[in-house]
Amino acid sequence: MAPRTPKIIFDLDGTLIDVSDRHYKVYHDTVILLNGKPLDKKTYWDYKMDNMSWAFILEKSQLPSDIEDEYLDAFKQTIEKLPYLKMDKIIPGARELLESIYNKYDLYLISLRRNDKNLQEEIKYLKLNKYFKKIISGHTDKKDPGFKTDLIRKGLDDYKNAVIVGDTEVDVISGNTLGITTVAVLSGIRNKKNLDKLKPSYVIDSASELSKVLPELFKD
Numbered sequence: 001m002a003p004r005t006p007k008i009i010f011d012l013d014g015t016l017i018d019v020s021d022r023h024y025k026v027y028h029d030t031v032i033l034l035n036g037k038p039l040d041k042k043t044y045w046d047y048k049m050d051n052m053s054w055a056f057i058l059e060k061s062q063l064p065s066d067i068e069d070e071y072l073d074a075f076k077q078t079i080e081k082l083p084y085l086k087m088d089k090i091i092p093g094a095r096e097l098l099e100s101i102y103n104k105y106d107l108y109l110i111s112l113r114r115n116d117k118n119l120q121e122e123i124k125y126l127k128l129n130k131y132f133k134k135i136i137s138g139h140t141d142k143k144d145p146g147f148k149t150d151l152i153r154k155g156l157d158d159y160k161n162a163v164i165v166g167d168t169e170v171d172v173i174s175g176n177t178l179g180i181t182t183v184a185v186l187s188g189i190r191n192k193k194n195l196d197k198l199k200p201s202y203v204i205d206s207a208s209e210l211s212k213v214l215p216e217l218f219k220d
Contacts, residue, residue, distance in 0.1 A: 004161050005106045006218045008210075009152060010132075011166030012111040012119075014188020015207055016094045017126065020045055022079070022087040023189075027057075030074045036063040049191040051169075076141075080115040085122045091187050093208025098131040100211065108162075110136045110151060112170070145173040152178060163217050165207060172198040181217055183210065 013019045024045065028038040038044070039061055047057050054068055063071065078084060098107065109132045113119045116137050123129055136155035140147045148170050152159050164175040167188025172195060175182030184200035185207055186192055195203060202213050 004158065007106045007108060007156065007159070007162035008101070009108045009110055009156070009159075009162055009164040010207070011164070011168070011171050011188075012109055012123075013088075014167035015165055015171075015185050016091060016098075016109075016128070017088045018091050018187070019088050019189075021089075022084045023048070025087060026075055026079045026084055030071055030078065031058075031061045031063065033074060034063055034067060034071060036061040048189055049194075051190060051194050076114070080113060080118050082118055082121060085118060086125065088122065088126070090126060090128075091206055091208070093206060095128075097208050097210055098128070101214070102131040106133050107131050108134050108136060108156060110148065110155070112139050112148060113137050114139045145170045146177070149174040149177045165210060167195075169194065169198055172200045175200070183213065183217075 010016055020041070024041045027044060031038040036058070039047075039057070044057065047060070054072065055065065058068055058071055059065065101107070109123070109128070111119055119137055120135070123135065134155060136151050138147070138151050152164070152174060156162065159178055159180065163181040163183060164171055164178075165183045165185060166172070167185050168190050172182050172184055176198070181202075182200040183202045183204060184195040184198075185204055186195070187206040192203060204210065204213065
């Protein structure tokens with residue numbers, strides 16, 4: 001029997017693409033809409049990377065405590081609209097990494113997006129299609145790390161022969177739950193302090209550094 005081709009599961013937002021401009025713009029526009037005062041981008045993103053709650057961020061944005069649900073409804077309705085998605089950029093070195101490995105490994109993309117059509121449009125716009133055997137997407141509004149775990153179980157025939165690369169606690173928890181190697185990247189929405197608590201197999205600055213640990217990932 002021929003050996004199985006190793007699989008690498010990539011998260012999208014924060015792992016392969018920089019979403020910070022989009023997220024900040026939607027936050028900024030929504031706070032203005034609700035008559036608050038937006039934080040500057042660095043402060044907002046520092047809070048998000050430190051996993052501060054929306055309640056905390058909205059208070060700092062001079063919005064009343066009872067407006068969180070209204071804010072989140074507006075945020076969710078806007079965050080995946082195509083004009084905002086076009087603000088996303090490929091993280092430096094990520095395309096070069098994908099180009100160098102997609103003929104050697106089976107690559108899969110997983111994304112917790114509400115709007116699959118716009119996700120497909122963005123992937124096409126960023127010219128990422130050719131690298132992936134399959135694109136897996138879905139969403140839940142519940143704070144349930146198990147949802148992504150289930151997406152992987154359903155989307156891959158043999159996830160045991162895989163590595164997951166992502167930027168959030170959900171990615172690390174999914175990998176740990178499935179018993180597979182987990183590579184956390186610091187290019188996204190969580191900082192090293194928060195990711196280290198979850199004990200990923202590896203922590204690297206960005207996906208572009210994945211090639212440095214690849215020899216370790218699939219060793220016998």
